[in-house]
Amino acid sequence: MEYVSRVPRPPLDGLIDDFYYLAGTPPYARLTLPPAPSALLILNLGAPFGIHGAGYADGCVITMPTRAYEFSYPCPTRSVGVHFKPWGLAPFLPMPAAELCDRPLTVEQVWGRPAVASLRDRLASAPGPHEMLTILEAELTRRLGGLPGLGLVRHASGVIAAAGGAVAIGDLTGAAGISSTHLAQRFKQLVGVTPKRLARTYRFTGTVFALDPAGPIDWGEVAHDAGYFDQAHFGHEFRAFTGLTPTRYLEVRRRFLREHPGHALEGWPLPAD
Numbered sequence: 378m379e380y381v382s383r384v385p386r387p388p389l390d391g392l393i394d395d396f397y398y399l400a401g402t403p404p405y406a407r408l409t410l411p412p413a414p415s416a417l418l419i420l421n422l423g424a425p426f427g428i429h430g431a432g433y434a435d436g437c438v439i440t441m442p443t444r445a446y447e448f449s450y451p452c453p454t455r456s457v458g459v460h461f462k463p464w465g466l467a468p469f470l471p472m473p474a475a476e477l478c479d480r481p482l483t484v485e486q487v488w489g490r491p492a493v494a495s496l497r498d499r500l501a502s503a504p505g506p507h508e509m510l511t512i513l514e515a516e517l518t519r520r521l522g523g524l525p526g527l528g529l530v531r532h533a534s535g536v537i538a539a540a541g542g543a544v545a546i547g548d549l550t551g552a553a554g555i556s557s558t559h560l561a562q563r564f565k566q567l568v569g570v571t572p573k574r575l576a577r578t579y580r581f582t583g584t585v586f587a588l589d590p591a592g593p594i595d596w597g598e599v600a601h602d603a604g605y606f607d608q609a610h611f612g613h614e615f616r617a618f619t620g621l622t623p624t625r626y627l628e629v630r631r632r633f634l635r636e637h638p639g640h641a642l643e644g645w646p647l648p649a650d
Contacts, residue, residue, distance in 0.1 A: 378402060380641035381506040385514055388521065391531065392465030396513055398457050398506035403450040404637045407649035411585075411619045412442040414538070414578045416466035416474075416569075418459040420484060420493075420513070422501050424451035428481055435493050436484040440466055440477040440569035441578070445620050447649050457500055457509050459517070463575055464530045467567040469520055474569035526563040529553060533560065533572060542580030543604050546572050580604070581618050586644070590630045596623050619647070 378401035385393045394415065400423075419426075420436040427449035428437065436456065439446070441463045467474050470487060485493045496516055503509045533549045549572060550557045561571045568575060584603040588594060600611035615623045629647045637643060 378404075378641050379506070381510070383507075383510055389514065389517055392462055392468065392521075393517075394460040394462060394465075396457070396459055396510040398509055399641075400453065400455040400506075402453050404633070404640055404642060405648040405650050406452070407447055407449045408642070408646040409620070409649040410446045410448060410646050411582075412444060412578055413582050413645065414441060414463050414575060416440050416461035416463060418461065418466065418469075418484070419456050420458065420497060420500060421456045422497065423453065423455035426450050426454060426456075431481075433481070433483055435497065437481045438466070438470070438477065438484055438487050439481045440470075440474040441575070443479055443570060443574060445618065446481075448646075457506075457513055459513070462531075463534055463568045464527060467527065468522055468524045469517065473566045475565040478569040524567065527567060529555075529560070530563050530567045533564075534568070534575060537572065537576050538579055540576075540579075541583045542576040542578070544576060546576070577614070578618075581614055585626075588627075590627055590634060594623075594627065621647075 378399065381398040382395045383397075384390065384395050417439040418436070419433075419438075421433060425432040425434040427433065429447055430449075436458075470477070488496075496512075499512050500509050503512055533553065536549060536552075537544050546557060546560070550560050553560065564570065564572050564575065570578075580603060584599065588599070596611070597608045600608045603611065605611040605614065612623060615621065615626060619626055621629065626647070633640070633643055633646075633648055636648075
């Protein structure tokens with residue numbers, strides 16, 4: 378597959394991790410994407426793809442998820458997209474992020490059919506991936522507006538991220554001089570989940586990304602080092618986030634590495650076939 382990625386320029390760099398272009402034959406017809414501290418925008422330029430069996434022709438918008446998503450891909454597939462920071466999608470939504478939690482929408486439902494059709498035409502007519510990403514960055518820059526409470530949520534999320542999720546939510550509210558209820562409301566509005574849920578996600582993804590699937594793994598030691606109460610608690614989190622036990626997750630990830638070494642998508646998506 379061809380995968381092209383680039384980080385945005387200001388002012389979008391505080392909202393977005395990267396823009397990307399993806400095209401070619403997917404490694405598997407179905408891929409499971411565990412939840413991560415990220416929101417996602419996909420503009421589809423090929424045949425429709427699926428999420429949990431539902432078809433998406435124009436693309437989709439996904440706020441920070443709390444459960445794994447199963448994507449089914451056409452062969453070949455072609456799209457451009459955006460990996461947003463947890464709070465980064467909110468300025469581009471006409472509704473609170475909580476209304477979209479674990480409920481993907483088509484891009485047309487968010488921005489309207491004429492605007493999305495025009496954008497997809499411009500993307501499809503671009504001479505190459507880099508030009509496509511420039512068009513998409515310009516479109517988001519044009520749509521960017523202010524949003525009350527974004528600075529508060531961005532700062533609190535940054536503290537959570539820097540601590541790898543190991544932070545007491547009471548410390549966040551105390552430092553900001555606000556109530557836990559107010560902070561939770563702002564997070565639900567702009568991220569889609571509470572600060573506690575975001576912290577759980579950062580801790581879990583940080584733990585899993587640090588694993589070396591090629592070597593032996595002592596799950597008890599992993600759970601202890603990550604600050605989980607015990608291995609049983611860690612196993613519960615694993616199933617909640619991936620739908621798999623730690624042992625089964627390792628088997629599936631090793632399968633990906635074995636069958637598609639060095640693939641652009643290796644690292645987080647898992648084969649669902």
